[in-house]
Amino acid sequence: MPKKPTASQRKQPTQSRSRQMVKTIVDSAARVLIDEGYESFNTNRVAEVAGISIGSLYQYFPNKKALIEELSKQHLLQIGESINKDTIKLKHLPLEDIVRRLVRSHIQLHKVEPELHRILSNHVPETSAQSWKNELLIDIREKLFQLLSQHAQTRHIKNLSLALFIVMETVEAVVHAAVFEQTDELINGAVEEQLTRLIVGYLTSS
Amino acid sequence: MPKKPTASQRKQPTQSRSRQMVKTIVDSAARVLIDEGYESFNTNRVAEVAGISIGSLYQYFPNKKALIEELSKQHLLQIGESINKDTIKLKHLPLEDIVRRLVRSHIQLHKVEPELHRILSNHVPETSAQSWKNELLIDIREKLFQLLSQHAQTRHIKNLSLALFIVMETVEAVVHAAVFEQTDELINGAVEEQLTRLIVGYLTSS
């Protein structure tokens, strides 16, 4: 629509005033996405909802894309965190317990603001299927690899990387779909149950 | 951007001239999506690529959304068709053969213009997670239900609908991801192999 975006980075907030502002902006961005959808998401609206000036927004985010990316990044980091916590607790338990817990955590994470996660997973890749997102994903895959590879039951798997690729895509897709459809099965735990069975079966069979 | 779209339907093409034009428009829409991405997709550009007037486009499509929906519809119908064909050939074969064939067909379908399918699956729901898309999906689920439910090995499954929901989401996601990443595993059939194993294991276990 307008002038080309300046590819450059923006100022880092150093005073607490501005750090607060960045938080407000990001939160409002999420709110706008959730309440008004991706199509109506625009920087002017975000500034308005945040109760700040559009100029201030552009002081910290070089363009619209950067806002969305920040949200996506936060979500991926959150997932990584969750896996870390689970890893500590579960390292020595049977495979089934590990998988069930990972699945449950992932569902839990997506139960808050499911709409946001759906929008993010649909609309972020468009732009930078590149570096940082891939790095975070690889990091997550790495964590899972560590956690699973030391389990005797997975020793027989020729290509654990491929298996992990499939498992990750599967969990992500099913959880997104289930959370989005708000099915009863989600509430009563059937999805958790079935997903766990699906994955454990896959990881332990010939 | 401009005036609000007229929600009404547009003219049905009756002369062969105009039927050809509609085809050209739809094809060009796909081309623009593939070559220039969703963000740059706009009706003026589609008309230009199609070599026709923007006015003509709006004679047959009430708005931009309708163009995308038409493409999405065609894709879902294609999947339905593919399942129908497979059903005829496979009805009486063992479960594993059925699943493998369905998976293979689905991969095959997505190997042509993978980018298009990725964009469609990401950007269509935004608008009408409603009626027609759901109907087509339900129709597909129905076909699969018929095909699988008569197999002795699936008799023990308490909730075949839930199982199908999970299986469909899984296949869709893994195939999209694999096709998009253009992995070697796709080419040498490893993805087909693993997906089949995953699903057959799930459908035949406890």
Place this chain on the structure above:
DNA sequence: GTATAATACAAGTAATTACTCGCATTCTAT
């Protein structure tokens, strides 16, 4: 051949929106 309907055209419009820039305010350090 002519009237009528169907089809095609494309210049133009109104609205939206990403982003800038010059100025105002508030903080920090000395």
Place this chain on the structure above:
DNA sequence: ATAGAATGCGAGTAATTACTTGTATTATAC
């Protein structure tokens, strides 16, 4: 207290773009 840096403001701009409308062309019916 004051300079200078950091932060904040928001009217304005340039570009994009979905869609309309009046007119021109082509097909069909009689």
